Amino acid sequence: EGVLPQEYTLIKMEVLRPFPPKLGPLEGKNVFLAAATLRPETMYGQTNAWVLPDGEYGAYEINETDVFVITGRAALNLAYQNFSRIPQKPTCLMELTGHDLIGLPLRSPLSCNEVIYALPMLTILTDKGTGIVTSVPSDAPDDYMALHDLKAKPAFRAKYGVKDEWVMPFEILPIINIPEFGDKAAEKVCIDLKIKSQNEKEKLAEAKRLTYLRGFTEGTMLVGEYAGMKVQEAKPLLRTQLIETGQGIMYSE
Numbered sequence: 716e717g718v719l720p721q722e723y724t725l726i727k728m729e730v731l732r733p734f735p736p737k738l739g740p741l742e743g744k745n746v747f748l749a750a751a752t753l754r755p756e757t758m759y760g761q762t763n764a765w766v767l768p769d770g771e772y773g774a775y776e777i778n779e780t781d782v783f784v785i786t787g788r789a790a791l792n793l794a795y796q797n798f799s800r801i802p803q804k805p806t807c808l809m810e811l812t813g814h815d816l817i818g819l820p821l822r823s824p825l826s827c828n829e830v831i832y833a834l835p836m837l838t839i840l841t842d843k844g845t846g847i848v849t850s851v852p853s854d855a856p857d858d859y860m861a862l863h864d865l866k867a868k869p870a871f872r873a874k875y876g877v878k879d880e881w882v883m884p885f886e887i888l889p890i891i892n893i894p895e896f897g898d899k900a901a902e903k904v905c906i907d908l909k910i911k912s913q914n915e916k917e918k919l920a921e922a923k924r925l926t927y928l929r930g931f932t933e934g935t936m937l938v939g940e941y942a943g944m945k946v947q948e949a950k951p952l953l954r955t956q957l958i959e960t961g962q963g964i965m966y967s968e
């Protein structure tokens with residue numbers, strides 16, 4: 716934990732109806748997996764959501780109609796940031812594990828893919844953000860390797876009950892150009908560093924370091940309303956747009 720607060724955008728990934736039986740208690744509510752991101756300008760390239768299979772989540776009332784699936788820790792922080800039906804008090808409608816969430820079909824803001832699915836990632840931290848991560852494999856090395864692991868390893872998919880159609884149709888979409896790294900920066904850096912799986916923490920930290928700063932300072936948008944614009948300029952515009960249209964909220968911790 717740093718000294719300065721981290722400013723995230725929470726992306727509201729809507730759970731599509733009909734809900735599976737497990738989510739019966741949430742019938743009639745608008746249910747979202749709320750993913751914390753530092754890169755709202757990359758949301759065009761979303762291919763899936765990530766959940767921690769053994770992670771403990773809850774369905775929390777944000778207001779009269781909306782429910783967020785997040786960790787209890789995030790729900791408490793949100794309650795103190797004015798995002799709870801009862802001020803400063805989280806209300807949990809039901810407890811869920813990551814296993815319960817795997818395979819949920821989602822509609823996520825700005826995504827070029829109309830429907831994406833919740834999939835398992837083993838390196839999610841439960842003491843950061845909401846415990847839900849949105850996946851942009853073109854620009855996030857962790858996302859690229861976790862999706863690569865699922866695509867390359869049928870036994871890994873089988874272990875978590877992941878159907879092929881939740882994974883295989885989803886291609887890496889070019890959304891940002893970085894002069895030194897091309898249009899799929901995370902893929903290039905993971906290949907260059909010969910990263911084999913999502914568990915290679917040190918190499919992935921290096922890949923993130925290489926791509927993160929460059930993406931911000933030298934990246935250019937390739938898609939969407941701000942195609943051609945520098946990432947630096949598009950980022951605050953897209954963040955504001957997501958928040959003003961009710962597709963995202965600000966969150967700090």
Ligand code: A2H
Nearest residue numbers: 751752753754757839840843844846848849850851854855
């Ligand atoms: B970022 P920081 Cl395209 N566990 O969003 C693990 N990772 C988490 C997390 C958790 N509980 N909560 C959020 N994150 C990820 C997009 C993205 C991100 C891109 C490129 C880089 C990048 C799409 N995934 O992050 O430690 C989320 O992934 C590079 C660090 O607070 C979030 O932003 O700096 C980022 O980590 C927040 O990490």
